[in-house]
C-alpha cells in the first residue's frame with residue numbers, strides 16, 4: 001500500500017508573512033475555499049494572536065471550510081494558545097500548531113532561555129493546547145540546527161503531552177537532502193514513542209532546496225509536508241505545493257506516496273494567490289510558470305509536434321493548463337510554422353511557404369513577441385504580392 005502524505009498548506013500564514021504579501025479577509029476566504037476544494041488536508045489559516053485581523057480570518061475560515069482541517073498557529077505562551085483555540089473553535093476539524101525554538105542560537109539570543117526551561121515550555125504548551133483540541137501539532141523551530149539529543153528529548157516530551165503531529169522545520173533553509181533524510185530517520189528511530197505521531201517537514205528555500213529537502217524528509221519518514229502555493233513565504237519562500245504534488249505524481253517510482261490533491265486546480269490556485277498577494281509568478285517557475293509548457297526552439301517544436309513526450313514530462317491538462325504552447329519566435333522551425341499557418345487557415349505551396357518562412361525569420365529577428373496577427377499580415381502580403 002502506498003503511504004499518504006498529508007499536505008499542510010501555510011500560504012495564509014507563512015506565505016502571508018512575506019513582506020508585502022498581506023491579503024484581505026475576503027481574499028483569504030477565497031484562497032481557503034479553493035485549497036479546500038483542491039483537497040489540501042490541513043490549511044494553516046493564520047496566527048491568531050498576531051492581530052485582530054488574523055484572528056478574524058482564522059475564525060471565519062474555520063466556519064466556511066468544509067473538508068480540510070483548519071489550523072491556527074501559536075507560540076508557547078498560554079495567551080497565544082488560547083487565542084488560537086478560540087479562533088478555530090467553529091471548525092469541523094480544528095488544529096492548534098504551537099512552536100518554540102530549540103536551536104542553541106535561537107534559545108540563547110532570541111528566547112534568552114535555558115534549554116531546561118524550553119523543555120518545560122514544550123510540555124506546558126502542548127498540554128494547554130490539548131485542553132482545546134485533540135489535534136495538536138508541535139514544532140521545534142530551527143529544528144535542523146538543533147542539537148540532536150535535545151531535539152529528541154523535546155519531541156518525546158511533546159508526544160507524551162499529547163502532540164499528534166511533530167514538525168521539524170528547516171526554518172532558515174540551511175539543510176540539504178541527504179542530511180534531512182538522516183535527521184528524520186534518526187529522530188523517528190531514537191524517540192521511543194515516535195509511532196504515536198505523524199512527522200512533518202517544513203522547509204524554507206534560502207538555498208533553493210526547499211522542495212528537494214521536503215521530499216528527502218519523506219524518504220526519512222516524514223508523512224506531512226508543509227508548503228505554500230507558488231512557494232510564497234518568508235525571505236526566499238517555502239516549499240512550493242505544486243512542485244511537491246507534481247514531483248510525487250510524476251516520479252512516483254522514486255517518491256512512492258499519494259496525496260489527496262486534485263492537481264487540475266493547481267494553475268487556478270497559483271493565479272489566485274499571485275493576484276491576491278500581488279506577487280508575480282516568474283515565467284520559468286516549475287509547474288505553474290507561463291513558460292512551463294511553452295516551447296520556442298525549432299528542434300523542440302518539431303519534437304513536440306511528433307510526440308509530446310519528447311519534451312514534456314507532464315501533461316499540461318493535469319495541472320489545469322489548456323495545452324502546450326508552441327511559441328512562434330526566431331528559434332521556431334518550418335514544421336511549427338507550417339502548423340501555425342494551418343491553424344490560422346492558410347495552406348501554401350512549397351515556394352510560398354519557404355518565402356513566408358524567410359520573411360517570418362526576418363521579422364522574428366527584429367521583434368520579440370510574434371502574434372498571430374503578425375503572421376497573418378506577413379502571409380497576406382505574400383499572397384497579394386504573388387497575385388500582383
Ligand code: KIV
Pocket residue numbers: 014099139140141142167169170171172202204
Ligand atoms: O519556519 C518555521 O520554523 C515556522 C514555524 C513557525 C513552524 O514557520
Ligand code: ZN
Pocket residue numbers: 014169171202204234
Ligand atoms: Zn516557516
